[in-house]
Amino acid sequence: MKFGVATSSAMEALFSNPMRSLLTMLGIIIGVGSVMIMMSIGEGARAQIEAQISSVGTNMLTFNPGGMQRGGRNQGGGSGRPFSETDVAAVADLPFVEAATGVLNGQVTAVSEDANWLTNIQGGSADFFKVNNWKVTEGREFTAQEAQSGSAVVVIGLTTAKNLFPNGSALGQRIRVNSIPVEIIGLLESKGAAGGGGMGQDRDDTMIAPLSMVRNRVTGGNRWVARHVSRIQFLVQDGYDVMQAQDEASQMMRERRRIEPGQADNFMIFNFADMIKQRQAATETMSTLLAFTAAVSLIVGGVGVMNIMLVSVTERTREIGLRMAVGARGGDILIQFLVEAVALCTLGGLIGMAIGWIGIFGYAQVAKAPMVVSPVIIATALGAAASVGLIFGFFPARRAAQLDPIQALRYD
């Protein structure tokens, strides 16, 4: 087979009618763009999950006040009776628990000399940092003593620090949080968007303070539960089975809440792995949708390519006859039209990739998810386009290759 002749004549055919080529490529462009975005989201999510696992670890468990059962209907997470600090202490006393903290959070307005900043505040015990595997890079964590007494000190995240003190160090500065003066005693290491929490949430846009300070000055107390916390996080000791720990902790909590055997829990306990699985399922749904779009577009694009190639074969019947008359074999003609179809699709694929890239960039901005465009993604996207060209170009190319030389030459 003669690739040289095939390639040059294919290129010539492509560029001799650019508008038609472009319209034909539309399906391929959309298809390849979707393939790119789909794979990028998938890989981004995987990278994010891996980062989460390494940043928090899979041996952290969380108690949330569960859906309160009222008339048989679940009222949703968080609507149940909150836990108290005595519950936290009971969890911390379990033999397999390494460390535990209650958590209370709320929205606050922080005010420095330079700026106002709306952010969230998380109250916790001195073990908060250990449980969340969150290190302080400058300054220090608050002590158990400070946590106990509800000292007006905070450790703040990178985003909060940058916004409150755009021109200088935040460490040691005094700010007002909901008009209460507090001192910044530490700066948290960056966890970025990949560090956990909800999707699209910047984990560095936060501040950590002693739990009782947050309860007293920010959220206020709870009417029914003294010294309440909104959730309990705890670390299971290394080597202890996390699922086992989850069952035992759950049983203990049922007893504390006096739930009769056979009755449903009025709280929820979940581990990080479950959370990750849920997140993964959500991304997979999105990926499946995009994969479907991609497949449909590629097929529609392929049919368009086949159609235009058939037109092209008909238009160039005499040319094919002439090529055969000077010695082109059927295989040479087949390759010529296959190369043309593949070139058309690959060009569409390149345009689709450029558009996909923009889409990925946009998605990364909106979802604050990391943008991943790996060589594998590029190869797959281009491979998909080229395959469509091969598959849908084959029938027209074979038709051209099987033309009878003299009939093709006489065609008008």
Add this chain to the structure above:
Amino acid sequence: MANEKAIISCRDLTKIYVMGDQEVRALDGVSLDIREGEFVAIMGPSGSGKSSLMNLIGALDRPTSGEMWINGSALSQMSRDDLADLRNETIGFVFQQFNLLARQDAFQNVRLPLRYARKDVGDIDARAKEVLELVGLGTRMDHRPMQLSGGQQQRVAIARALSNHPRILLADEPTGALDTKTTGEIMHLMQDLNKQGITVVVITHEPEVAHYASRQIHFRDGKIETDTANPATLEGKRAHGG
């Protein structure tokens, strides 16, 4: 059987075209031998089957019945690919309507057979240049067919037919679309090529053109009517020489 000495040999060729329920018997039992180095003119009224025969000799078409040999090989035994290779390596075909690729320049058109060649053909570009110079178009290589006169286009077509060193040059009314002066030039070119040893077969209905040939075959109703040597060849050439 095939004539051993003939480069082209035909036995009892028929070609029947079927159009709807009508049959056209374009060739009706044609037997013919052409020896290497001959210059043959095929003449006859329109519709007498000249082109049908030429397409068979050029391995572009297959007969309804009968057998033919090129260089001693029976064409009926050849695959499509074998026939393509035969057209590429042994035969050069010149059409009345030139059949050049409009989007390619003279140089690229002439290169085409060489690019489809399966045997080593050496430096393709050098050979294309060489044949274009041979037909007197050394300075028009980058012209597209549109930018060339009819006679120049036919020269490009002849250069293309010659590029892969064919042993047989077939031309179906090569001067049909050209004026008298250009016709003379093209025929001179063919005569020169024939002198270099290429077997030439030309279809024409112009007696002046046929004068260049050493043998004249007349067709009528799909049959050979007369097949005569032409002793006046040289005179014919001088008469047109201008």
